[in-house]
Amino acid sequence: MTDTMSPAMQMLADMMEGGVVPRDNPREAILIHDEDLPHVELPDGSTLQLLQVDLNQNLWIVRNHFRPGFAIDTHYHTGPVFAVTESGEWFYKEYPDKVNKAGSYLYEPAHSVHTLTVADDAKEDAVVWFAVFGSNININDAGDVTSIIDARIVLTAYRGLCEAEGKRCDKVIVLGE
DSSP: OOSOOOHHHHHHHHHHHTOSSOOSSOOOOOOOOGGGSOOEEOTTSOEEEEEEEETTTTEEEEEEEEOTTOBOOOEEESSOEEEEEEESEEEETTEEEEEEETTOEEEEOTTOOBOEEOOTTOSSOEEEEEEEESOEEEEOTTSOEEEEEOHHHHHHHHHHHHHHTTOOOTTSEEEOO
16 A cells, blocks of 8 residues: 555545535525515405525415415416415315315325315415425316416516515515526
């Protein structure tokens, strides 16, 4: 065995001298408080708060307040959806016995067809956080596509609604723009 190292081993030793994970130029976490971004009103009286959009992955992360009696168009997503219910209750019309309550976590696999619903007699708004990958494909009773919503459309709509209400939305985390 020799006392000299190969150039590759010397480079590895030099890299490890400062640690394997470089700490120069660390990336900071981004914290958004509820009051940092507006909740904008949608035509049905519910509200939308856009937290983050990744246009490269077609991902959008939102917090919604759904009023009692709320129902969204029947739809499916081209990617998975993750949901956490903060307060209130809601369910899918197709699965009325599976009620999402405060603290519930829901995973929707891609192409799961459903109709989000809040009962007419609900005591409070359902407040739900969603991370949506892929496009939202709205369909009618015959199964025909009626509209498509994606991350760019959500971002454009949110910015437009904020502008119409005179609110700033510059703290939305936007990747890929």
